[in-house]
Amino acid sequence: MRTDEMRNDIPKTSFWRRQMSGVRDFGKGIFDKIKAIYEKRKLQINLIIILLLLVFPYLARSNYIMGIACRMLMYSVLAGSLNVINGYSGQFNIGHAGFFLIGAYTEAIFATQFGISFWPLLAVSGAFAAIVGFLISLPTLRLRGIYLAIVTLGFSEILRVIALNWSSVTGGAMGIKSIPSPTFFGMTISNSSNYYYIFLFIAILFLAVTGRVLKSRVGRAWISIREDEAAARSLGVETRFYKSINFMYGAFWAGVAGAAFAPYYRFIASDMFTLDEGFNILSMVIIGGQGTLVGPLVGSIIVNLITEVFRFAARYRMVVYATLIIVMMWWRPQGLVGAYDSVFAIKKSQRKPVRMASAKEAGEE
Amino acid sequence: MEYFIAQIVNGLAQGSIYALMAIGYSVVVGVVGLVTFTHGEVIMLGAYASYYAFTFVGENIFLGIIAAFFASWFIGIFVYKICYERFFDSPRHISLICTIGMSMLLKNLAQIVFGPNMKAMPQPIALNFVNVLGVRINTIQILIIFVVLSLSLGLYIVNNKTQWGIRLRAVSQDKQASALMGINVRRTAMIGNSIGCSLGGVAGMLIAIYYQSILPTMGGSLGLKAFSSAVLGGLTEASASALGGLLIGLIENLGTSVLSNSYRDVFAFIFLVLVLIIKPEGFSKKVGG
Numbered sequence: 001m002r003t004d005e006m007r008n009d010i011p012k013t014s015f016w017r018r019q020m021s022g023v024r025d026f027g028k029g030i031f032d033k034i035k036a037i038y039e040k041r042k043l044q045i046n047l048i049i050i051l052l053l054l055v056f057p058y059l060a061r062s063n064y065i066m067g068i069a070c071r072m073l074m075y076s077v078l079a080g081s082l083n084v085i086n087g088y089s090g091q092f093n094i095g096h097a098g099f100f101l102i103g104a105y106t107e108a109i110f111a112t113q114f115g116i117s118f119w120p121l122l123a124v125s126g127a128f129a130a131i132v133g134f135l136i137s138l139p140t141l142r143l144r145g146i147y148l149a150i151v152t153l154g155f156s157e158i159l160r161v162i163a164l165n166w167s168s169v170t171g172g173a174m175g176i177k178s179i180p181s182p183t184f185f186g187m188t189i190s191n192s193s194n195y196y197y198i199f200l201f202i203a204i205l206f207l208a209v210t211g212r213v214l215k216s217r218v219g220r221a222w223i224s225i226r227e228d229e230a231a232a233r234s235l236g237v238e239t240r241f242y243k244s245i246n247f248m249y250g251a252f253w254a255g256v257a258g259a260a261f262a263p264y265y266r267f268i269a270s271d272m273f274t275l276d277e278g279f280n281i282l283s284m285v286i287i288g289g290q291g292t293l294v295g296p297l298v299g300s301i302i303v304n305l306i307t308e309v310f311r312f313a314a315r316y317r318m319v320v321y322a323t324l325i326i327v328m329m330w331w332r333p334q335g336l337v338g339a340y341d342s343v344f345a346i347k348k349s350q351r352k353p354v355r356m357a358s359a360k361e362a363g364e365e
Numbered sequence: 366m367e368y369f370i371a372q373i374v375n376g377l378a379q380g381s382i383y384a385l386m387a388i389g390y391s392v393v394v395g396v397v398g399l400v401t402f403t404h405g406e407v408i409m410l411g412a413y414a415s416y417y418a419f420t421f422v423g424e425n426i427f428l429g430i431i432a433a434f435f436a437s438w439f440i441g442i443f444v445y446k447i448c449y450e451r452f453f454d455s456p457r458h459i460s461l462i463c464t465i466g467m468s469m470l471l472k473n474l475a476q477i478v479f480g481p482n483m484k485a486m487p488q489p490i491a492l493n494f495v496n497v498l499g500v501r502i503n504t505i506q507i508l509i510i511f512v513v514l515s516l517s518l519g520l521y522i523v524n525n526k527t528q529w530g531i532r533l534r535a536v537s538q539d540k541q542a543s544a545l546m547g548i549n550v551r552r553t554a555m556i557g558n559s560i561g562c563s564l565g566g567v568a569g570m571l572i573a574i575y576y577q578s579i580l581p582t583m584g585g586s587l588g589l590k591a592f593s594s595a596v597l598g599g600l601t602e603a604s605a606s607a608l609g610g611l612l613i614g615l616i617e618n619l620g621t622s623v624l625s626n627s628y629r630d631v632f633a634f635i636f637l638v639l640v641l642i643i644k645p646e647g648f649s650k651k652v653g654g
Contacts, residue, residue, distance in 0.1 A: 090458075092458060092461070094465060138642075139638050139641040139642045139645075140641060142645065143641065143645050145457075145458065145461075146400045146461065147596070147641060147645070149402075149461070150589070150592050150593075150596075150637070151637065151638065151641065153402075153589065154589050154593070154633070154634040154637060155634070157585065157586065157589065157630065157634075158630065158631050158634045161627065161628065161630055161631060162628075162631075164627070165625065165627045165628065275585055276469070279465065279469050282462075282465070283466075286462060315473075315476075315477055316473075316477070318469055318472075318473040319469075319470060319473045319474060319477070321469065322466045322467070322469035322470035322473060323466075323470060324466075325462060325463070325465065325466030325469070326447060326448075326463055326466040326467065326470065329452075329459050329460075329462055329463040329466065330451065330463075333455070333456075333459045333462075
């Protein structure tokens, strides 16, 4: 019996086809093993990683490296929050730069014009981005993903146009200059090695909170919507409510990341938040792996490393990302760390066998 | 009053360009069945093809149309081969992300190859003003309306009177059934995609002539406008999409005469959101994408 099945598995395809399927199935065993080890000693491993990250500035001793680390952490929050929307609820947002812009401008305007301190503004900017995210998601809640994709794309571009032209508030093309650095118990946090801790704090907070949320009732509702919206609704999941909650959650963290970004560079202008910035964040999520918590982190590290290594060829940067996105879609649509049986994998037959079995029992297959 | 009539004429001329883009978009989505994000970049590349034809060969409008048409036809094949052909049986978002990657790739390659700066578009016909029923219309606007009408008519004839058109319509209605009827679905979808892209490319040439300038990054907002217009036709209905394009052109020109010109792109977005709130399925029975 078993041999018959195995004989069917013998590939009749070309050499390259086989190599490609090797790429696609990469990590079939390795990631499961890593995951098992991690699950066993979760607390210890987490503590060790956090400790290493905490002493990292003293090991690196270089503002340049810390600058890269800051960017990696910031983008991992941005990519992670985009992943909550795209990867966990199956909605499709490609204008994430818009929420990033809202966060950054909210912080910059309140800090420069009203002199409000940095820490409350983190939450305020996030909340503001979440409200805007709610408004954006309203017209498309009943529609399929593509409409939301276009609305977010247009929205991101429109926000940039408004930021560019509404000079009295946003400074227009000149941007907002000399945004005050945050203070922590009287200590001004200005250079990258110190600012690193702010980004680290936000990133750890984001990962911890998101990890909890995804295991909660809300997270399960998001995942059920991603898997099958009609089935989720028939099981009593209020899909529209959870979809807009999901969108607000993603927008909130993008806003927080934006609020942390503005005083780090001390200067923001509308051309930092172009559509390419949104695509940049999207490429991190896709390269790392949608629907996994670590995927966007890995994607952020890889993309930022590519940016640094190919700094001499900055013109070709976006070409490289674009090619990477297409290559990932061809051979590994679930991303680098995505499981081979993830919903994002290319063939439906490679999904979890449980689903197949239940479908067979129902007599559909 | 006269000013507003002039704005309405401008709006109609510009709107008919958007209409052509939207028709192209709805043909692509209708036949291929997958949504595209590369349409704006195809439009931009069509405009560049005609720019180089004008610069290196001669300033003849027919030459420009042919160059834009066939350049976008081949780009359409390229996009089809990379973004759609493998992914008909896969989850939808894969081809969607692939078209996003393709749009990034084309835009940034164009910036490298053509240079990132704005260039002046050659004017193939002289700019004159004509009085029609007391309304001043310039020759470029007449040219635009003429080209758009003749291409739409051509599409109508191809769609309704030829073998190709029958196949295209069959594939857009039901891929499996048309495969069973002996239609080569992949090939037909490729041709349909190329037709849609070509219409977009010619529209790109027209908008470059209308604005008298050309820019590698102009595709983004134009693609958004093409999509917004096509939403009125449920993304697949060509005639309603054309109406959407005309409406966006009118709203834009009347809006910019009230508000500042720098908010031009905002109106298409407002139109999109309004359509999605009021009539999200558009004027179409079959919703594509």
